[in-house]
Amino acid sequence: MDFSMLHPADQLVMMMERIYSYGMTTTSGGNxxxxxxxxxxxxxxxSVDKGSLTRDDIxxxxxxxxxxxxxxxxxxxxxxxxxxxxxxxxxxxLHAHPPAxxxxxxxxxxxxxxxxxxxxQICGSVDFALYDVPGSIGLSKKIAAKFGEGHNVVMLENHGxxxxxxxxxxxxxxxxxxxxxxxxxxxxxKVGKISALTDEQIALSKEKQHARMDEFVNRNVTSEEKxxxxxxxxxxxxxxxxxxxxxxxxxxxxRLSDGTFLITPYDIDRKYIQPEDIVKIHGNWxxxxxxxxxxxxxxxxxxxxxxxxxxxxxxxxxxxMAFAVSxxxxxxxxxxxxxxxxxxxxxxxxxxxxxxxxxxxxxISHMTPxxxxxxxxxxxxxxxxxxxFDKLEVMEYSAKAxxxxxxIGKLVKISDAEVKELRDAFKF
Ligand SMILES: [Zn+2]
Numbered sequence: 325m326d327f328s329m330l331h332p333a334d335q336l337v338m339m340m341e342r343i344y345s346y347g348m349t350t351t352s353g354g355n356x357x358x359x360x361x362x363x364x365x366x367x368x369x370x371s372v373d374k375g376s377l378t379r380d381d382i383x384x385x386x387x388x389x390x391x392x393x394x395x396x397x398x399x400x401x402x403x404x405x406x407x408x409x410x411x412x413x414x415x416x417x418l419h420a421h422p423p424a425x426x427x428x429x430x431x432x433x434x435x436x437x438x439x440x441x442x443x444x445q446i447c448g449s450v451d452f453a454l455y456d457v458p459g460s461i462g463l464s465k466k467i468a469a470k471f472g473e474g475h476n477v478v479m480l481e482n483h484g485x486x487x488x489x490x491x492x493x494x495x496x497x498x499x500x501x502x503x504x505x506x507x508x509x510x511x512x513x514k515v516g517k518i519s520a521l522t523d524e525q526i527a528l529s530k531e532k533q534h535a536r537m538d539e540f541v542n543r544n545v546t547s548e549e550k551x552x553x554x555x556x557x558x559x560x561x562x563x564x565x566x567x568x569x570x571x572x573x574x575x576x577x578x579r580l581s582d583g584t585f586l587i588t589p590y591d592i593d594r595k596y597i598q599p600e601d602i603v604k605i606h607g608n609w610x611x612x613x614x615x616x617x618x619x620x621x622x623x624x625x626x627x628x629x630x631x632x633x634x635x636x637x638x639x640x641x642x643x644x645m646a647f648a649v650s651x652x653x654x655x656x657x658x659x660x661x662x663x664x665x666x667x668x669x670x671x672x673x674x675x676x677x678x679x680x681x682x683x684x685x686x687x688i689s690h691m692t693p694x695x696x697x698x699x700x701x702x703x704x705x706x707x708x709x710x711x712x713f714d715k716l717e718v719m720e721y722s723a724k725a726x727x728x729x730x731x732i733g734k735l736v737k738i739s740d741a742e743v744k745e746l747r748d749a750f751k752f
Pocket of ligand 1: 353354419421458483484
């Protein structure tokens with residue numbers, strides 16, 4: 325979906341609904357604005373329920389300060405206005421107080437944006453603005469000054485975060501990614517010592533990840549392919565809703581009976597993805613005019629090596645990722661249902677997903693259907709889309725359960741003898 329073609333009031337309503345339903349703001353907290361080509365600022369109102377905003381609630385403030393609309397603009401309007409004055413390149417500003425970022429704001433620390441490669445790239449540089457009274461001129465000056473230094477994400481002491489971008493989706497993406505990063509760090513620190521990527525590792529991932537493929541025209545679309553596209557969209561949007569994917573991170577692929585496979589596109593909003601956005605791969609060829617997920621060649625290698633695998637998911641699910649960015653080992657021997665489905669999850673070093681496809685593929689077996697890639701992602705394989713999705717969900721829930729044990733007692737694993745009993749009973 326191209327947000328820029330929607331009216332600013334509609335863009336703001338859709339984004340606020342998304343932020344609110346995601347638990348990233350309360351009904352009274354948080355405000356969004358868009359600066360349009362006429363110089364008008366469209367902004368969410370103050371003191372109106374954020375859970376049921378409509379386009380008629382959005383307020384327009386013209387360059388001479390005239391307020392047009394049914395409500396008063398948000399009390400943080402002066403901050404938004406001053407940010408636009410300081411940074412003419414920005415066209416959208418988002419402010420909210422999601423719990424994880426507030427946690428960092430009240431201990432006055434910045435979240436580590438180098439736990440996974442793309443976060444630093446999406447969020448840009450981050451800095452802190454000093455505390456001041458909400459809605460005050462002092463606060464707006466302090467925040468705008470930080471944007472003036474070139475930061476696009478500014479945390480506020482004992483408050484929340486302001487994000488600026490060239491579009492409202494850009495601001496949302498940076499905000500969502502930054503919040504993900506804060507939540508990930510909080511979870512990972514419960515189980516182990518975290519390790520951040522170096523500049524070299526981030527540069528390497530940027531340079532190596534794009535696959536070059538020749539293109540073909542996808543002429544004969546079978547009913548099987550149409551059904552697979554439909555089902556992929558269903559699971560992708562569900563994975564987004566359940567926060568197993570973020571708006572632009574998370575890859576699904578599905579093999580078809582003729583040996584081709586379908587894969588999610590690169591950088592398309594997972595919330596609104598459509599069947600026609602999915603990319604078909606035929607041998608080393610890619611469907612014309614589309615950009616497949618950067619991990620496409622890894623998927624291809626796994627399908628080539630493992631005829632029993634028909635579906636692959638790559639995700640950054642927040643609780644699983646706690647084990648990918650820390651030195652803690654993920655052990656599925658928590659409850660029988662988890663072990664039966666997840667079995668022996670292995671962790672591989674950073675970079676192999678784009679530099680050593682053979683290693684990843686050779687690690688996968690019927691006893692290891694899932695691999696964790698350090699500081700990158702989790703890769704789940706399955707006999708079908710539903711089977712792979714089920715494994716991802718079970719692993720995310722198991723990871724959350726393990727993280728939840730931290731303050732209540734020592735985890736007792738299912739013993740080797742009990743594992744043998746399970747393998748005999750369920751024949752694997
Ligand atoms: Zn606020």
